[in-house]
Amino acid sequence: MKIVRWAAALPAALVALAVLQPVSHAESAKPPKKVTTVVSLTFDDGDVTHAATARMLEKRGMRGTFYVNTDTIGRDAKLTRRELAAIAKAGHEIGGHTLTHIRLTELTRSEQRTQICDDRRALVAWGYRPTTLAYPFGSVDADAKAVARQCGYDAARRVGGLKDWGCRGCQAGEDPRPRDRYEIRTPGSIRDDTLPRQMRQQVINAEKSGGGLVPLVFHRVCDGCGLYSVSPETLDEFLGWLATRKSHGTVVKTLHDAVGARYRPVPAE
Numbered sequence: 001m002k003i004v005r006w007a008a009a010l011p012a013a014l015v016a017l018a019v020l021q022p023v024s025h026a027e028s029a030k031p032p033k034k035v036t037t038v039v040s041l042t043f044d045d046g047d048v049t050h051a052a053t054a055r056m057l058e059k060r061g062m063r064g065t066f067y068v069n070t071d072t073i074g075r076d077a078k079l080t081r082r083e084l085a086a087i088a089k090a091g092h093e094i095g096g097h098t099l100t101h102i103r104l105t106e107l108t109r110s111e112q113r114t115q116i117c118d119d120r121r122a123l124v125a126w127g128y129r130p131t132t133l134a135y136p137f138g139s140v141d142a143d144a145k146a147v148a149r150q151c152g153y154d155a156a157r158r159v160g161g162l163k164d165w166g167c168r169g170c171q172a173g174e175d176p177r178p179r180d181r182y183e184i185r186t187p188g189s190i191r192d193d194t195l196p197r198q199m200r201q202q203v204i205n206a207e208k209s210g211g212g213l214v215p216l217v218f219h220r221v222c223d224g225c226g227l228y229s230v231s232p233e234t235l236d237e238f239l240g241w242l243a244t245r246k247s248h249g250t251v252v253k254t255l256h257d258a259v260g261a262r263y264r265p266v267p268a269e
């Protein structure tokens with residue numbers, strides 16, 4: 001009898017609790033965390049080390065975005081067409097990075113068009129559906145953004161603009177739907193002197209400030225191979241940690257998926 005009476009009284013008691021302490025009730029209930037932070041792992045320049053990098057991500061169930069220069073694919077220290085195809089087949093995003101990795105802000109608009117549109121045309125001819133672009137050196141101006149749009153890209157990534165160890169006053173995460181889709185911001189490039197702790201902090205900063213999009217910019221993935229590189233061990237350790245952040249509402253998506261990019265054909269020449 002006692003139990004039945006309790007059961008009858010329970011809903012009323014819960015309502016009273018909710019009314020009295022709405023905040024602590026929500027905290028103590030601990031529902032599964034909603035996704036608030038999206039990390040995009042982007043790898044620039046079609047480096048030969050990215051074939052193994054893609055497989056490293058796959059082992060963690062993650063997919064990345066690989067920005068390549070079509071004119072240098074197949075050359076020394078670069079991916080071959082076959083390796084690039086394998087990366088795409090595994091579900092990673094292939095994006096444009098201009099034909100020859102040139103600083104767009106130093107070009108005329110017509111030269112920018114050649115670098116961006118012809119590169120995208122080559123990717124399409126190879127069977128890809130590129131929707132996002134990364135500006136080489138993160139170098140971008142109003143003309144380059146306009147040309148990126150004209151060439152049919154739906155979004156483009158710069159380098160920098162978000163909070164990192166060198167940018168204290170900056171926002172921690174890009175807006176989930178970036179206000180300027182043709183100038184998506186990132187923390188500074190990951191370098192060989194970037195500590196694993198600093199990489200983790202990028203994500204934690206975004207989680208703590210309401211989430212958003214955190215595109216991370218990597219180049220070569222190898223040991224002691226230049227300033228713009230990360231060792232495979234450091235990257236793998238970071239990926240392992242990143243996988244555990246699901247409980248904090250953090251997931252990994254390609255930049256294409258993160259911004260909901262749409263494919264448009266390249267305009268005729």
Ligand SMILES: [Zn+2]
Pocket residue numbers: 044045097101135136137
């Ligand atoms: Zn680059």
